[in-house]
Amino acid sequence: MKTARRAPGRVAVHLLLWGYAVVALLPLVVMLLNSLRPTSEVFTAPLGLPTSPSLRSYGQVWTEASFSTYFMNSLIVTGGAVLLGTAVSALAAFPLARYDFFGNRVLGAYFLAGLMLPIRLGLVPIFYLMDSMGLIDSLLGLTLLYAASGVPFCIFVLSAFYRSLPVELDEAARLDGAGEFRIFGQIMLPLVRPALASVMLFQFVPLWHEFLYPLVLLRSDEKFTIPRGLSQFFGEYTTDWSALFAGLVLATAPLFVLFVLATRQIIAGLTAGMSK
Amino acid sequence: MKRRWIAGAIGALMLALAACAPGGGASGRQEETAGKVTLSLWSWRVEDVKAYEKILAKFEDSHPNINVEFKPFQATEYNNILATGLSGTAGPDVAQLRAYGGLQPLVEAGQLLPLDDKVEALSGFDAKLLEGAKGHTDGKVYGVPFAYQTLQVLYNKKLFADNGIQPPATWDDMIAAARKLKAAGITPFAVAAGPDATWTLPIVHEIFGNARYGSTAFRDAVVGGKKKFTDPDFTASVKLIKDLEPYFPEDVVAVKIPDVQALFATGKAAMYPTGAFDLAPVLKANPSLEVGQFPVPPPPGSPVTTPVTPGWADGSFGVNAKSTHQAEALELVKWMATPEFGQLYATELKQLSAVPGVTPSDPLLAEMAKNYAGNGAPYTLLVDFRYGQPNGDAVFRDEVQKMLAGQADPESVSESVQKGVEQWFKPGN
């Protein structure tokens, strides 16, 4: 009887999950298909199968929009920002989550506060700040800004993970005479590895797409990031829908690669180390 | 073009190093080669890069000591980029400026150079267009107007001929034509009221309703405080949009601008009420399209009995008050007030130049220019009611969209517009 009740239930679960996978991927397939169709087709019928698929638009975006330069800049800025932001946050979240020192709550709230404000709000003061530091038209300036912008989110999520680790872990290590840095580096950090991969992924994606600050802070073409460069390109070729979709695919593709790498990390971590 | 970008970029890099010291100046650009000055020209017209490079090459020919670097930015973010750029390092020397209300934040912050006694040719410009480049409180001119827009109906000549329709001489003719087209399965008017199109609703209203509310006479009365937007004539002009809705695409509130451009360009819609600015994109989408234009005949009951062509100044070019190359920047804007620039601008960009005496080479644009010169009128919600918040046209577009969604009537649209502008507008200002 038990199996009889289970079988239809299991079919329903499979149907639900695989059915939803189609819903999740379909719009992205539209994007991919349209990048292979000529603009005239996209213009008259925005949705449809390519009659004669062509990679022409990709070549156009790659050469005319100097995509490779934008790609390197985006990688430097976003990658640098995520590494820096996560590193300083992983350090800071540890004492915030595991020690009850004076000012802990206030400091926690101070870091949390940054999550609540739209970063657009700071446009004018950030411009003046960067200007006074000589960081206009500088990839370093953008990297520092992005790194700082990820700190609140990182600290918030990582403290929750540090908190969920049993207290006995550090107590035992401390009895063995381990210093705080060793406890952090050798015990805590490996245990929150899946969380580190998640927060890096969740920081990386919005920063990769961010276009407002590159618009205001960058001036020269050779320093443009992908969104900044593509916005320029799309502006110049406003009606070239095919190229637009090709550009979007190219801009998103690196994220897919990163994502596959990150999920491997996340899942490996989940299955290996997390049982307490 | 590529090489120029790179050259500019390297120049900017060198200046960035040189300009780290405080007080590096607005453009901060050091003389690169002996005596040669590079001006930075900012614009929101990303799509016009190639045309501007061509136009500016002519300027560089006649001014061998000046290089002009054209830097376009995304239009939606341009206002902020310009406001910050004008106050910091490596800003523009010359910048494309928004007109009317959109210009005021820069004027009030003292970021622009007044041009009245510096560019003599300005005195020859049309006073109506010059209005768009003036400081609202001080009345000084801060920019050389580059273009103006006119509003009318574009139509598909082939569809008209196929259905035995002439450009309408009366309002009733136009409605009869619309009815006929609809019966033939063609969308009569390509009108969008979707998320990206709310700003076009006041434009549609101007095209169909300007004569009905009384055109320039009504505008003067409202600005002078003798009439209000709650006037029955204005309400009647709003009602026209509701009356015409059956001839718009179905579910007009969900229809977006690319949708209607495609409808018109592919011959699925016969008439496109829009500005001169849409002619070039429509023809780019379908170069073989045969397009005509007509100003809408006055609706019954209109205080004005001849067809009106509403219009406004598009924007101007002004000089950064902090530019370190003001003399050269002035050279450039002076040149932008000459017929040479006007003619190049009109030809390269297929727009209506604001420079007096320039006639468009495109026959259709020439017709529009003639209509505007003969019987033009200000698009008053934009021209006069953007000097405070809420903008007159912003309240109007929200309320008209509500009306098309069935949540407001013409009376409440008029009342809301009046209530909105009353928040800051004092008659006679």
Added chain:
Amino acid sequence: MPRWRVLAVFLLPAFLLYSVFIVYPLVSALDYSFFEWRGIRQAGFAGLDNYRDLLSVYPYDQQLWRAFAHNALFFAGTMLIQNTVGLLFAVLLFRYGRGKRFLQASFTTPYLVDPLVVGYLWSLLLNPTFGPVNALLKAAGLDSWALPWLGDTNTALPIVILVNAWQWVGFPMLMFSAALAGIPAEYHEAARVDGASAWQAFRRVTLPLLTPAIGVVSVLTFIGNFNAFGLVYAMAGSTGSPAGSTDVLGLLFYRVAFVEGGVEAIGRSSALAVLMFVFIFGVSLLATSYFRRRERRLV
């Protein structure tokens, strides 16, 4: 308890980076709300004038509350749909065999695409004239279901909430998956030995143990929803089409600060940001301390 010097090594890098590049500019921006502005030039102290304008000048006085109500609905809808479905997926996938990684990855991929692009793609799919969604509904004989979706004041906001959930569902799913993996297997076994049904075991054992994850997801959802901008902007424009039925605080801020510009834009938009901040920060603090207390009770 480590010494202060050790604490400083842990805390200072993040503190400095964050203070210089985020807190300092944002605090300056908040300070801007107390000044009168002429474009980008400060014209004098204004006290609370900008706040008064925001709360009394038509139509902002009405739009503010309307946008606030829409944000509240947005949050409620997202909690109800996105986070519940995310939890469901996490639970169903927890012991799922083949294809687990593929499914997890596909549910999360929409997140990788720029919200502006997501909004644009869904507008195409939901287009009343050529969109496949309505074509499918009509093909299935459900003509009366083929609504103009984003052009109907009743359906636009729910659609935006659904598309947002579509994009973000991977986030709660991954968070809950991580938390589920962290629950020791003995707990489940203990419940099963007691003879509890799968549902009872979930309710009594799993769900309470997920409290920390639920707390993090709820607070981040709240903050994210009350700052929502990109997707709504792409689907409904800066005015929250149609007829303001999707207007949210993020759009209102954008209009006051950027679209209508205006001479006083900086002061008024900063005042709006302060109000948003006070509310979001206050509620988030209350919520975190609530979840913290629940967590303590667990230990």
